[in-house]
Every structure is written in C-alpha cells, then in structure tokens.
Amino acid sequence: MAESAVSLVVDRLLSLLTQEVKLLEGVRDELVDVKDELEVIRAFLKDADSKAEKEGIGEGVKALVNQIREEAHRIEDVIDDYVLHVATPPDYRRLGIASQIKDIKSSLLKIKNRSQTFNFISSNEGASCSSSSNAGRGLMHHPRLSSLFCEEAELVGIDSRRDELISYLVSGVSQRKVIAVVGVGGVGKTTLAKKVYDNHRVIEHFSYHAWITVSHSYDKTELLRSMLKGFYKAKNEPFPDKIVKMEKDEELIGEIREKLRQERYFVVFDDVWEIGFWGNMELALLDHDNGSRILATTRNEAAARFCKGSSSVHVHRIDPLPQKEAWELFCKKAFRFQSQGQCPKDLEELSHEIVRRCGGLPLAIVAVSGLLAVKEKSVQEWKKVIGGLGGSAMTSDPYINNVTSILSLSYGDLPYHLKSCFLYFGMFPEDFSIKRRRIIQLWVANGLVEEQPGMTLEEVGEEYFIELICRSLVQVDEVGVKGVPKTCRVHDMVLEVILSKSEELSLCHVSSSCLTFEGIARHLSISNRGSNPPKSSTRSQTRSIMVFDKAMLQKATVRVIFAKFKLLTSLDFEDCPIDHLPKELGNLLHLRYLNLRNTDVEELPRSIGKLHNLESLDLRFSLVKELPVEISDFPKLKHLLAHGGYATGLKIKGSFKHLEFLQTLFTIKVEDDVSFLNDGLQVLTKTRKFGICNLKREQGGYLCTVLEKMTSLQSLLVYSVNHQVEILDLESEFSPPIQLQSLWLGGQLDRLPNWISKLHNLSKLILSYSNLMEDSVEVLQALPNLKSLVLFWAYNGERMHFEGGGFQKLKYLYLAGLDYLNEMLIDEGALPLLERLQIGPCPMLEEVPSGLQNLRCLEVLSFAWMTNEFNQRWSQQESQISRHVRIHRSDGTYDPDDKASIRAWEERKFGASKHWFG
Template identity: 35%
Template sequence: MAETVVSLVSNHLATLLREEGSLLGGLREEVQFIMDELGQMRAFLKVAEPKEDDEPRLQEWIKQVRGAAYDIEDVLDEFVLRFAGHRHHGFCGSLQRILKAIKSLPARHQVASEIQSIKSRIKNISERCQRYQVEFGIDHRVTGSSTMKGSRLYSRDDALLVEEAKLVGIDQPKQHLISMLLEGHDYQLKVISVVGMAGLGKTTLVKKVHEDPKVRKNFPVRAWVTVSQTCDFPKLLRDLIRKLHKDLDKSVPQSIESMTTAELKEIVKDFLQQAGRYAIVFDDVWDVEFWNKIKFALPEGNYGNRVMLTTRNADVASTSCTESQDYVYRMKPLSNEDSWTLFCNKIFKGNRCPTHLMNVAKAVLDKCDGLPLAILAIGGLLASKDVSRIDEWEMIQHNLGGKLERVKRILSLSYNDLPSHLKPCLLYLSIYPEDHLIACQRLIQLWIAERFVEWREGMSIEDVAWGYLSELISRSLIQVTEVFYEGSPNTCRIHDLMREVILIKSREQNMVTVTTGQPMTWPSEKVRRLAIHSSCNSSIIQYHQQRQFYSFEHLRSFIAVSSTNPLLSKTFLSEVLRSSKLLKVLELRGEEIEETPNEVFDLLHLTFLSLYGTKVARVPRAIGKLQHLEHLNLGNTGVRELPVEILKLQKLRHLTVFQRVDPSDSDYGFHGFKGPSKLGGLLALQTLNTVDASSGSVIVKEIGKLTQLRELYITQLRREDGKELCSSLVNLTSLRELSIESIGKGDDSEIIDLNHHQHSLSSSSSCSFLQSLRMLIMCGRLETMPVWITHLQNLVKILMIWSGLRAEEDPLESFQHLPNLGEITFCGSYQGERLSFKAGGFLKLKQLWLRRMEGLRWMTVEEGACPYLQRLHLRQLPSLEDLPSGIQHLSHLQRLSLYEMSSRLIEKVGNQKEDREDYRRMAHIPEIVIGFYADDGKWRSRRLWGKKK
C-alpha cells in the first residue's frame, strides 16, 4: 500500500520546495526530479497494489517504492533540521552566513550524495514500473477509482442518512426485546443476552432499545458500558461508577482511582441498591467468566432489575443466563427486502436502483449475507461510483470473496477504493485502542499536524479536514457515536472488524506501531509513528528492557492514548525524544510528568505538542525554538503565564492554556494565562483559549489584531475594557466561539460592559463576527443585554452565568427569535420573578438549563413555544413552587430534572395521582428526576416514573 506513502511524501516535498527552497540551492532540481517521478508512480500504484498479493515481484517493487519515498523524506528533513535554524540578517549576519556556508560544505556534500543515491534508486524503480505495466497488463490511465471532487462540510443530512440506514429492519426485534425487558411478574434480576456474529448490528439494536421512552420510563437508572476483548475489569467498574453518577448528576467519588476491585464492586452495589430499578447494558462481552465477575456487584432487589449483554459468543450468553435460557436473543441477518432497502438508501438516497444496474446490484447484495455492516460498507463504496459505469460495479462484484471473511474483504475493498488523501486519515485511527471513543475535533487536529490534509483555495484547513471526516462517515467506514444538536459529529468510533482491517493495512504500510508496554514483535522497518496504550498490567520497564538498543531516529509521531497508568518512565521518554530529532507530533495527554522534558525543545520539526492534563506548571523560554509549532495544548495544567518567546512561534494556530477554577463547581470559570503584551503578533492564531485580560486594555487591544481567530476565550475582563473588547471583536470576522468572563466570582463579579460599537456589531450588512458566531458564553454581571445579541443568526448555543439581569431585562426577549438556537444555560442570570416562553419562539431549542435564580417564581410556556425541547433542567430555584404552566405543550420533552428545588414543588410533583389534572400534564414525559441533599448531607436522587408501585 505504497500509494498512500508516496502521496504523503510528494506533498511534503512540494511544501519543502515552497517554504525552504532557498536552502536547497543546487539540490532543488534533484528534489524536483524525484518528486516528479514519484508523482508518475502514484497512478500506477493505485492499480498495481490490489494485484500485489498474487505477484511477489510486484509486491517487492511496491515495498521498494515505499522505502525510497520514506528515505528521501528523512534526508530532506534532516537537511532542514541542520540548516533552517541558522538564518541571519544584517552585516554581521552576512559574515555568519559565509562562515556557516564554509563549515557546512561537507554536510551539504553528504546530503547531495544521499539525494543522488536516492535519485538513482528512483530511476531504477521507475524503469521497472514501465516494464511491469506491459508485463502485468496494468493500464494506469483508467484506475476505476473515485476521487473526491471537493471537500464538503458535515451536514445534518449526512447524520440523518446514516442513522436512518441503520434503522432498517430494526422495529420488530426492538419491540421484541422491549417486551422481554418489561415482561415478568417476578421482580428478580433478569439477564437478556443478544448474540450474533460481528456486523449484524447488535449494538445498534440494543442502543435503540436502551434509549426507548418506555424503557427509560420503567427503569430510572440506566448505564451503558463497553466491555471489549481486552477488558480491564477495575477500569470497567470505575467507568460504570462514573456513568451511574453522571446519569443522576452526582459527583463521582475521587477515591475510586485507588480502590481495589472488591471495593469498587461495593460502590456499585450500594449505589444501585439506593437508586432504584436499573437497566444496565454490557456491550461486546467476549469472556465467558465476565458474568461471574460482575454479578456480585449487581443487587437483585425486588424492583425487576435488568441486564443486557451483547456478544459474539453463544457460550457467554449461556453462562450469564443459566437460569433463564429463554432470554437469549439470537440476531438474524436482514431479510432480502430489508437488505435491499438498506442498500438503496445508502447508494441512491432512497431512490430506485437504475434498471441497467439491477442485476449486478443484486449480485453484490447477495454476497453481503444480510449483514448491515457489510451492506453499509459496500454501499458507501458504490455510492462514490458513476452510475453510468456498470464496469466499475462489475469489477467490485468479481472481487468479493463467506460470511465473516467476506465482510473483511468488503471492508478492504472499501479502503482500497478511497482517494489517496483519505487513506492515511483512516489508517491513522489505528492509534486508538479497541472500542475507544474518538473526539472528532482532536482527530482532525492530529490529521492536520501529520500533514494528511491538503490546503484548498478559499477554505480553512480545518474545514477541509471536517470534509474528510464527513466523507469517511458517509462511506460507513467511521461510525458517529455522538452528535451536536446541529448535526455535526462530536465523537466517533470504528467497528471492531473495520479496526482489524485498518491494523493490517497500517502494519503493511508501516503507518503506526502500537505497544502496550508488553513484549511484542517489532516491525522490521523503521518505526515512524509510535502509539502507546495503557493496559492493566503494562509496564514500560518491560518495553524498555526489550528494546533498549532500538533506534527511534526515524520517528515522526509519539502518542500516548488512554494512559491511565503512569506508563512512561522519565528515562524512557527522554531516550525516545533524544533520538527522535525529526518528531512532528508529541501527544503526552494525561501522563504523570511535572515538567516539559528538555529534549522537547530540540525537536525543531515539531508541529503538534499536547501536554493536556499533565502536572506541568511552567513553560520554559526555550519554547521559542519550536518555530514550526502550530498546535500547543496546555489545557488542564498549572501553567498561568507564557514567556515572551512564545511570539517567535509565527506558525502557531491553536493555543490552549486553562484550568477550571473550582473543579467541583462547573458554574465558576477558568484560570487562563497571562501572555506577552504584543500577543497580537501571533497572526496565524485561530484558537486562543484562555487569555487572562486582567493586565489591562493592552492585551484586549492586541486581540483585535488576530483576525484569523475562530475560537476566543477571555477571562478576568475588567469593566473599563469592555469598549476596547468591542472594538477588537469588530475585526474578528471568522469567529465561531466566544467566551467572556469578568473579574470576580459569582454575584461579586465585575460588570461586563459590551454596549459599544452597536452599529458595527449589530448591523446585518456589516462583515462582523456576528455572521459566524455559533457559541457565546458570558460569565459576569450585565447591566443590560447587548443589543447586538439579537442579530446572532447562526448562534447555536448560549451560556449566561451570573448575569444578574433585572426584571425589565428579560433575557428571553433577546433570544426567542434566533433561528438556530439549540441550547440555553442560564445560571444566576435573571433577578425577575417570571419567565415566559412566547408562542412561535425558540423553534429549534432542544436543551434548557436554569439554575441559581432565587427570585424566579413563575414559568409559562405558551402553546407553540419550544416545540422541540427535549431536556429541561431546573436547579436551585427556591422560589419556584410549581411546574411551568403549559408544560403539557412540550410534546418532545424527554427528561425533566428537578434538583434542589422547593419542598413544596417536590411534594406536589412527587405525590401526584393518575386521576389528577397535574398528573396528566406530566404523563407524556418519559423521565422526571428529583435530586436533593438529605439531612445527613448526602446527595439523594430518585425518578418519579419507573419505581415499583
């Protein structure tokens, strides 16, 4: 699979010629020749690689192409490392350049010699390429492959199409499982196992059952835990504890990190005994002993508790259901009719299959054996084909091989068919462990840092990357697990079978090497990307002893993923960094390190540095040496100040430095960083999170120079700097997220004065930031609501904390007609007695959070207001003694949370009888959760619906 590597290296060479061409001098023509030759090989490789398994000579040739491409990249990166940091100016600079040139002549001769050697290799490889075209009958001019005609942003339609596709044929098994959950007059614990081969849609089916309103109404306590093949049982128990507490908005005991397995089981058992009737899902169980381990943490009680398991192994089901064999549900493949519907939905967007493709389409579908995963994957592949080219469809049909292996063949075909720029993006997912939830934002940032994403005219590199992700999702190679309410993906994952295919392809291409610290077989080729996963018994000492003589001089990326243990020893980390001079990506998120290793500042090629969640508290002045750095993440660290040398990082696009003021109370904001007075010199910045503005108007004024900003988070803003901030905001035409936090805390915070430049900020015709803003956070008192807020046409989410608006400043007036507003949080935001949601207002609102407003006594919801509201959370509203008038109009409401409310309201809600009018007003809500602190100071919660009558 050398085409991907050649593509990446070719792009890297093009960048090098563009940005560092003057350094190359006479070598420029040689590099251009090599790049041109590699470019001509790419089309041939696209067609040749699928044939390599059957042709050993072709396989060896492809390996040589990949090796030569990597070697030229190494030589040129080392050349730049040696010379790029020695640019000098002025008369003295000229003398230094002369001296430097004299001293570097031997080094230049060495580089020239290496490039000539690679050029000779490339010539020989190219000659054999021409010979193989004739010998193997490969015509590289017609590849039969699609290309991405243009990058597109992720849209609601994409998400909905994927979701609808998965739901085909699910209604009947879903209703059957719901009946199995709800039936039975015995109130003993019942276990239901869903068994079936990979790709049948077990997880999708059980997820829909778990989220069904009937199930939610009958089971007040629910949790979903993914088990996976490499199960760390204590980690699983901690995960279960976190999810149970989160579901009831309770704080998680800090001590669970140091507890034994037995202690963790007791925590789970005690929680469930107090919480009431529960339904817990354990997804993807492999080990037959799993049930014997977990069952002692699950109390039976007399509530009719339920556990659901999904597994590929029938023995797992029989072990967990020894006393109730009838509760094993065996998944079946889709019927022919449902298979055809799913197939056409994926390829033709629900339209009919063209007549000329009917026979070949049915032949392809027959080979999918009714497996949804296979149908979606092959559908994603065929959807990219020209419907007028029946030969492309027939080629895919002939390449399909029974059952599980056929699915893998389909997934391999789907990978092989990808455009070259998407292949490395997909293979890169091999850095993540099995069943890992992948944060989409972080993933695309890594793609960009790895240079997988191509620049496109008129588009930001981030938008191009989101387009790549959208394409992989639409082809069903990546599964969306959580979306923002506006439809864009928040987290994603890869199916286990897809991951197996990706791991194989990644090893073939030497893309990523993964270790858990256990003894392993290392690749014979040079390690270029190293991902370290934690495991319950992993020890970096074993790893270090095993590979103590291993060289990492070709390493480009070093990534720690899910390292819950202190996996990286200081000695090992220093050794890797010392030998990895060409490193571009360093991700040490969550590692137990207290200072940035000194070796980091010698990594002059570094573009991505993340120390998120470490104990690092300061940034050395040596940071200025990393002049290629584009992404610096010091989030959730102790860093409070950045040195003036940060201004040397002229390529820096994302700067994140913050820590929550009070981790136990989310209503209080963040510590930011104090930056140098000329921060506006970082002209490439797109993310600035979070800058401390307490030093005065100078830093606020500097923000106005950062015209590329898309995310801006400010803390410690002084009242007198509000005017200067408004002046700066006018310049930020690309801003999408804005957070403003004033000096002070809670009711003692300073006033945020943003009523300036009203014309510039509120004019719908001006090119202001208002056209792009999607999220607005304001933490601090407001005397009046800024007029320009009413013009935020693209605003999706707003949080107002400690605003303290007077009764005449009803915040709803400003927001009710914003066309895209999906989520509102008000905390201490309003001092009035009444909030009224008017008919025709908040047409897209889905989540509403109201808390800490002591004066609020009445809420009314007119018919036609908030028609799609799904979640209403009311907390610490002591004067509110009744539910919102008109709550029956909120027909889509899924959950009503009442936390620390007045005793009168809780009593009124909790003691309703079914024949009362008030009861009927609430009967349509699947979940009503009541939470309060008991007399003993402990948090208690209960659900109104679902408890045993």
C-alpha cells in the same frame, strides 16, 4: 497513498529549495534532481495504487508501490534531518547528507525503470466523490448532514427485537437475570443493545444503569470503575475523587455493592469475548431479588452460557437479515440521496447480487451501500463493485470473510487523499470515542490534508471526516447542538481491516512500549493493550506518537520518546497521568502538534520556545496556569487551547505580535495592563474561537475594538473578573462578527447588549449572572438560528413568557438559578422543536410551567432543586404532561439552608465546562 506521500515530499522539497536555507555544495542540485524524479514517478502512482488494491493484480505491483512510498518517506526524513542539523551547528553528520541523497536518487531511478514495465498511465480512477470536489462548501452546509446522523433505528427489523428484549428486562422473575445477545460480528448486536438501553421504559424501570464496553483485551479494574461512573451519572451525581484513585479491585467492588444496596440496576456489557468474564463481575453485581438485569452482547455463545452457574440466563440469538429486510436496508442506504430510496430498474439485478453476497449482515450491507451511495448510479460502476467482491469471500467463515472483503473493498475505493486519514484511526484503541477535532488536527499535523483554495486545512479535514462517514467507514458517536458530529468510533471489524492494512504498509503500529521499537512504523501508538512488534518494518523514522497508557508513565519511556524520535511532528499525551516534560522537548524542532489535555503537567520547559513549527498546543484541563514568554515567538501557531473551567484562563507573558495566524485562542486571562487589549491582541484577525476571562468593566471597550477585527470569529467566551459582582461592559458602539455561532457571556449586565439581536447565525448562547429581565426573552426568542440556550443565574424576572412563534429552532433550553421566577408560560406555537428542557434551581417557582403540553417534540424533561410545593404539584400532573417524554428526571429538593449542596451541584454542572463550550 504512495501518491500522497510523494506529493507531500515534492511540496517539502519545493519549500526547502525556495527558502533561504544554507544548503551544502552539491546538495541543492541533488535535491532538484530528486524532486524531478519524484514528479515523474507521481504520474504513475494513481493507477498503480488503484491496481495494487484490486484482487488478481500481482504482488509485484504492490511491492513497487511500497518501495516508492518508502523512498518518499526516506527523503522526507533526510530533508528534516538536514534542517535539524542546520539549526544546531556544528554537526559533522551533515556531511553525510549528500551521499544519502545520491543513494535515494539512485533508488528512485531504479524504481522508475521498473515501473515502466507495468505500463502504468496517469489516471483519476478511484477518486469519485472526492471531498476536494466540494471545496469551499464548508462543514455546516454539507448537503448530506441532515441524513447522515439519523440514528441506526433505520436498521430494518429492529423494532420487534428491541421490544422483545425490553419485555425480558422489565418483567418476569425477580431474581437477577442475564440476557445474552449472541450473533456473528457485524450482525447488529451493539445497535440493538443500544436501542434497548436508551429506551425510556428501561430508563424509568431501573434506578441505576451503566453501559460497559468490554472487547478482546479488557482491564478489570477500569471496567469496575466505568461501571461506577455509569451509576453516578444515572443519578446526576459527581464522581468522587477517591474512586478515581482506587487501584484495588476489592475496593471498587465494595463501592459498587455499597452503591447498589437494594436498588434495581441494569448493566450492559458490550462485546464480551472471554468465557470467564462473568466470574470477574458477579461479585460486584449482587442479586437482591428485585428484578435487576444484565445484558451482554457476544459472538461466543459459550461466554453467554457460562453465567448459568449463578444466574438465570436467556440467550437471544440474532441471525442475519432475511433477503427482504436486507434489500430494504440496502436501498435506504445506497439510494438515500437519490431516487427517493428506490433502486432504479436497470440496477436491480446487480443490486440483488450485491445484497446476496453481504450474507444478511447489516455491517456489510451498510458498508457496501455507503460505498455505492457516493458512486455514479450506472451498471458499469455496480459491476466493478461485484468484481471487487470476488469469489474468495465465501471461504472459511462465510460471514466474517464476507464483511472483511467488503470493508477492504470500501477502503480500496477511497480517494487517495482519504486512505492515510482513514488508516490513522488505527492509532486509537478498540471502542475508543474519538473527538472530531482531535483526529482532524492530527491529520493536519502529519501532512495528511491537502490544501484547497479558500479553505483552512482544518476545514478541508472536516470535509474528509464527513466523507468517511458518508461511506459508513466511521460511525457517529455523539452529535453536537449544531447537528455536527462531536465524536466518532470505528467498528472493531473495521479496526481489524485498518490494522491489517497499516501493518502491511508499516504505517501505524500499536505497541505496549517504545523502549525497543524504532523503525517499525511511521506512526506509533503506545497502549497497555499494545501488541508485539510487527513483522514488517520501515527505513523511515516515526513521525507521530500517541500514548493511551492510563498508568503513570515510566520516566524511562518519556525519556526515550524525546531522545529517539527527534523528527516527530505530533505528540499526544491526552488523559495520561504524565506530570513532567523534560527540557529535551526543545529538540523536537519539527513538532507541529502537542496535546497535554487532562494531564498532570504543571509547567512547560522554557526550551519549548525552540518549537518554531508548532501549530497546535492543547493544555485544556492540565495544571499549566502560565505560559513562558518564549511561546509568543511561535510564527506558525494556529491553535492554543488552555482552560480548566468556565471562568479560568491561562496567563500569557510576552507579546502576540508573532501570533497573527492564531485561529483558536481559548481561554486567556486578562492582566491589569490595558496594552494587552489595546495593542497585544490587535494582530488576531484570523481568530475563529476566542475566550477571555478576568475582564474588568473599564476594559470592555478595548475588547470590543479587538473583536471587531476578528471578522472570522465563530465562537466567543467573555467572563468578567468577578462575574457575580463585576459589570461586563460590552455595550459600546460595537459591530459583532456576523459569523458568530457560539457565545458565552459571564458577568453582570446592565441590560442585554443590543448587538446580540444582530447575530443571525448564532446557534448556541450561554449567559451567566446577567441580571436579565423579561424584555430580554423577547429579544432572544427572535434569533432565527438559535438552537441552544442556557441561562445560569442570569434572569431576575418574576415571570417568563415564551410567546407563540418564538424560539422557532431552539432544541435545548436550560434555566438554572432563576431566583425570582414565580410564573412560567409557554404559548401554543412557542418552542416548536424543543427536545430537551432542564429547569432549576428555582426557589420561588411553585406552579408547574403552564403550557408544557404544547412542547410536542420534547424528549427529556428535568427539574433540579425545586421546592416541595413544586414537586407536589408536579407529581399530580406528571402522568398527563410527561406521557410523550422519553426521559424525565428530578434531582433534589430546594433547601434555602443547604447552601453547600446547591453550590456543589452548581460546580458539578458548570465548574468544568468540558461539555458546554466547544
């Protein structure tokens, strides 16, 4: 990591020395000397960084590496401070820059002299399976993707445990029962509980169900609110605003009791630590004597038995895996890409020793086998791993120390460019669901991603992300339609290792405030679960701040952020109830990333125009409707995201002439002035994701001209000005971008545009209010890579026929608002991979679709707002057709006189398009 920090600073120095920045007399020469010294020191660092992670190496090596990293950060601060003051003359503090640089130069000379006593040599050791070796491959073509995201059902020995727990849930006494899954950290409690929770028998047995993550430090009010969210989600009902605003526990408890009434419920409390936790929850979860169940996972059996005073309790202890099952799991993971999952003969003895040291803990086995999966299959490499485990792992608690030892070893084995990226996960709270795009953009903004020829920094960052998943250090949380992970998590024990390393390196710190904390860490996370100041500190300035405080931020905290931390490169307020940004925002001249997603901010200060280094601005689901004209002069802006729903966009004043580097522009609002399309968007040739709304019919041709120049475009949304009436005219002689993968068209179509049939890479298609007829289905079913199709009030045909051989890769099909449909046919061989089918409202459809039994991969089947006649026929056929379907839901009955309910359902499903496009 020190080598990464030095490389970053060398690049910054080169940039500064080659730019036309007015340097004070003597400063240029001193900076050249510093650059030269850093380049010499960099030659020592790969070997030093590697040695510093290995057990038995003296503390002197670690201290030396830390000193180098500190000086690298310090010189970066001096450079940025200098640039800051050059930009805001007159400033007499500039005169002290030269003396600071001389001091740093002197420190570097001393470090270089000390480093020579360790006889370091330049080395590439530890960089095996670097994602940089795969440069240019791209995320979508990663050869491991097909095996990476298989569910953890691969964990051996889980089926019998799952079935046993399910029997406790769906049978037995009618009184409320608590099932406690107890075991040490890393033994697989959460994985087992999730398999039970997602099982179709469980889903069908209980009217309401909710999954609640508890962890060490929990907020009772938020847990109660999360429980209610789960109950509403189980019924596909909108979550009322009044509950969002409730702050009193007794109000939330009352809502839960009213919601459940006499209904049978199932609630999972994952990762319970506190003995008195149940006392905080039992008032809400009444015993209706109807077979309701609660499942809790915990490392503390005393916490499980505490429930006995008011409930029947069954303790289900999970022990570490026996040797046979541990070996099976190890081989599946370590050799998943070679040897057909079998251990080569020459590695068997060493592999058995590695498995033995894992103590039967699945987390440890998965971690160490993930490490080995990316290494050369040789005796030498296997011996290095055993040597890294050492003998101290079996002291104190043999299980916990063993896992910690293995996770630390996995961290030490990471290539240099991945270590800082991995530790950045420490900025997020425990059990937090982390968006892939968010973490990658934060890496980029903080200079943690190395440039690779032929790739954007975001593409390189996605390679890093996949590499961490390969090594089982990051767990996939949610997978998108394209088979790519959308969100991820880190296990709480992995997070402990991250936070420990971060504190040692003064890299990341989680705090409850920033009022008194300055110079404590390179990156600062502010959370109501934050800790006291760490023991270690840094001479360098804080460069990134993330805020996770759900309560209204104090204005003093906001003022401090903008007053104290003037060298920030990233600032993230996502989901915080902040409603104002001060004009001092314009003082953060080095800011590259600003995230205001889902905040209450209504207006951006005009001082934002000073942020000429800004690369990413996220305003999605904020209250900002218009950008100041100054935003058009951002020469480095790459990502501008702003929308509050599927047909809403951001009004932008000014020109786009300086925004030629934009990769993401989603979504903007078209004005009456045609020049906005004819000239204003012509520079956007590098755009990959583009959304535009408020389009008039006569503007369609101009838009097509713009789109033809976006040769790298992958995602496109186009909505007409009044999408239920206005024609969306995109039929002119148009050659669509061949790389287009996601497309959403909203508006009246005379017919399906011919160019859609040419989109051979299209995997996701959403059409709204499109007036399609039966011939359109014939075109769509021939698209070779289509995986997701949504028709939302978009089909006017009376008959829909899915022919054999059609939609060969489709996995998700949603048909809503098919007002004239009265017959649906599914041939044998059609939709062979379909996993999820949602239909309705369909006010004219009375017969169950013919051929549903042909959908052999179907897992989820859902009908919404269907007629009484349809529902009656379905009830007669349901037992035969849904035998192999994991989940079946029915949501409401169609009533032509109840327009308000249908409109509310429509808005709930499509109004806030967070899960539909992106």
